Amino acid sequence: MVLFSHTKTLIGASVLIGLAAASAPDGKPTKGPSCRYLPGDAKWPSIKEWNHLNKTVGGRLSKTVSIADVCYEPTYNAEKCAAVSAGWAFTDTHVRDPASFTNPIYQNRTDPFQTSRPTSLGHLPVYNIDVRSARDVAAGIKFAQKNNIRLTIKNTGHDFLGKSAGAGALNLWTHNLKSLSILDYKSKHYRGKAIRMGAGVQGFEAFSLAAQNGLRVTGGSCPSVGLAGGYTQGGGHGVLNNKYGLSADQVLEWEVVLADGRHVVATPTNQHKDLYWALSGGGPGTFGVVLSMTTKAHPDGIVSVVSFTFTDAGISRDDFWSTLTAFHAGLNTIHGAGGQAIVTIANGNTFILNGVTFPDRDESHVRQQIAPWLAFLDSKGVTYTPTFTTYPSYFEFYQALFGPLPNGLFPSAQLSVSRLVLPEVIEKNNTALTNALRKVGESGPFFLALSSLGLPKHTGPANAVPENFRRAETLWVTTLPWDFSIPREEMEAWGEDLLNRVLPIMEEVTPGAGGYGNEGNARQVDWKEAFYGETYAELLRVKRKYDRENLFYAVTGVGSEGWGVGGDGRMCRA
Ligand SMILES: Cc1cc2nc3c(=O)[nH]c(=O)nc-3n(C[C@H](O)[C@H](O)[C@H](O)COP(=O)(O)OP(=O)(O)OC[C@H]3O[C@@H](n4cnc5c(N)ncnc54)[C@H](O)[C@@H]3O)c2cc1C
Structure with missing residues (x-):
């Protein structure tokens, strides 16, 4: 399957695949x-011991x-x-299997496109518990600890970093924990509708x-992502x-099984408030096994959006990219007017405005807010046909923009790097930002994906979301869709290019943003600063308190520097 149109081989790129960073044993x-x-x-x-575990978990252990x-x-x-x-x-293929995941590096030649039968499972787990209760989770934890084997938690397997x-x-497979209910919730911090999932x-x-x-609840652009995972x-x-x-x-409560087998609920005010803080934005798969999450549900209403695509046809390359500079310049105003933008730039010459979305605002509001940018496009001679739509509810909007459900539009076999863009970069260095994105977009099989942020002031309980995430105007993710139809070595070389050339280009124009x-990217050397910022030291303290033996490991997760993972997947204390 060809996911993009052009590719080239990078000569001399050194490829070190499947090796997680193992620096200081913090x-x-x-x-x-x-x-x-x-x-x-x-x-x-x-086998006898595995059979015993199988009995303990009601026959839901699978090889x-x-x-x-x-x-x-x-x-x-x-x-x-x-x-x-x-x-x-695509995601669906991997969601319904207990072990399968989408990251092509960790699949490590166990995909269907090899010339002969793979001789190993790659980085797939060996056994899986189809978890249905806290008891199942505790049994899995105990077995892994007693036998000194690695423990993983898989929900959908979507994670880009593997x-x-x-x-x-x-592996603890949480996919079948499907309970879902609407609640009237009352706490010190929140009174209103909630959803427990x-x-x-x-x-x-x-x-x-x-x-x-x-009602409506927050979520991402992939409908099959696991919300509480x-x-x-x-x-x-x-x-x-x-x-x-x-x-x-939005989170009100986390229900969790801890490394010592305790089954607890963490809220912003109870004795596990530090765990609540860490789980809410401090990175997954690290502090415990989440059984459920209770989160705010908001009153629903109309959602209006404008979408369209244009290319560089009939205009100069400079003019094409100047539309991005103008778009960035107007983002703050769009945020102030209640909007959020998603943009994809493909092949370095196609600008896909997936949507500028205004919840609870009508079409005339959208037209008014987008008008200055459309005038700019007109001044450059861009050909485009905008579609303005008002949907009666968030769910109808969501299906139209990100459907068809349940899987959505986007492939998940991809590698990525990302950078936050703080407001001062757009204010003072907007042209340099465009130039950096242009350099990346025109130089390889990369997609550039903008998700605008412009978050409201956070007034709820404190959580582990880093300050730069709160302040950023937007997030730019550069993705490398994995093309299984070309030699793996070429894709690995592109992966190196993404990490060693693309990321530094983006870092240079977004200094210190993370x-x-x-x-x-799983192999990002400065992952602590980049992904956790000022929260890392406190996150590590919470990690040590709740997971003293460092049982839960996720690459680039808090405390993961305590482990190194070899090319064969063997995990050793660093
Ligand atoms: C197509 C696509 C679009 C995306 N769009 C967005 C977006 O719009 N916004 C956004 O923020 N992100 C987006 N993402 C990224 C997404 O947030 C991550 O991939 C996320 O890790 C997926 O979580 P999961 O539980 O579904 O996946 P999994 O791969 O199953 O798990 C991811 C991590 O969570 C841990 N985990 C899972 N379940 C539990 C549990 N019960 N307890 C403890 N740890 C657990 C796992 O161990 C692993 O470390 C997108 C991803 C894809 C593939």
């Missing part, structure tokens, strides 16, 4: 053998079989292989129930963030 492991066991090791649990197995003899099945291959780059992957792991609830399920009750724990931005704040800002951990 994670302070306190005891136990220094490396996790892998299958084949003398101390790997016996991983790669979903790509149907593409290789002796298990080859032409029809199934065609289906799995066609869907490989945080839900783990070679040799026992199991950790396996995906965006489209929560949006649908909210809509049936005249990586999305909200990592911060969670989306089209409603200009009105309500990030998804992490990026977004959910849409960053």
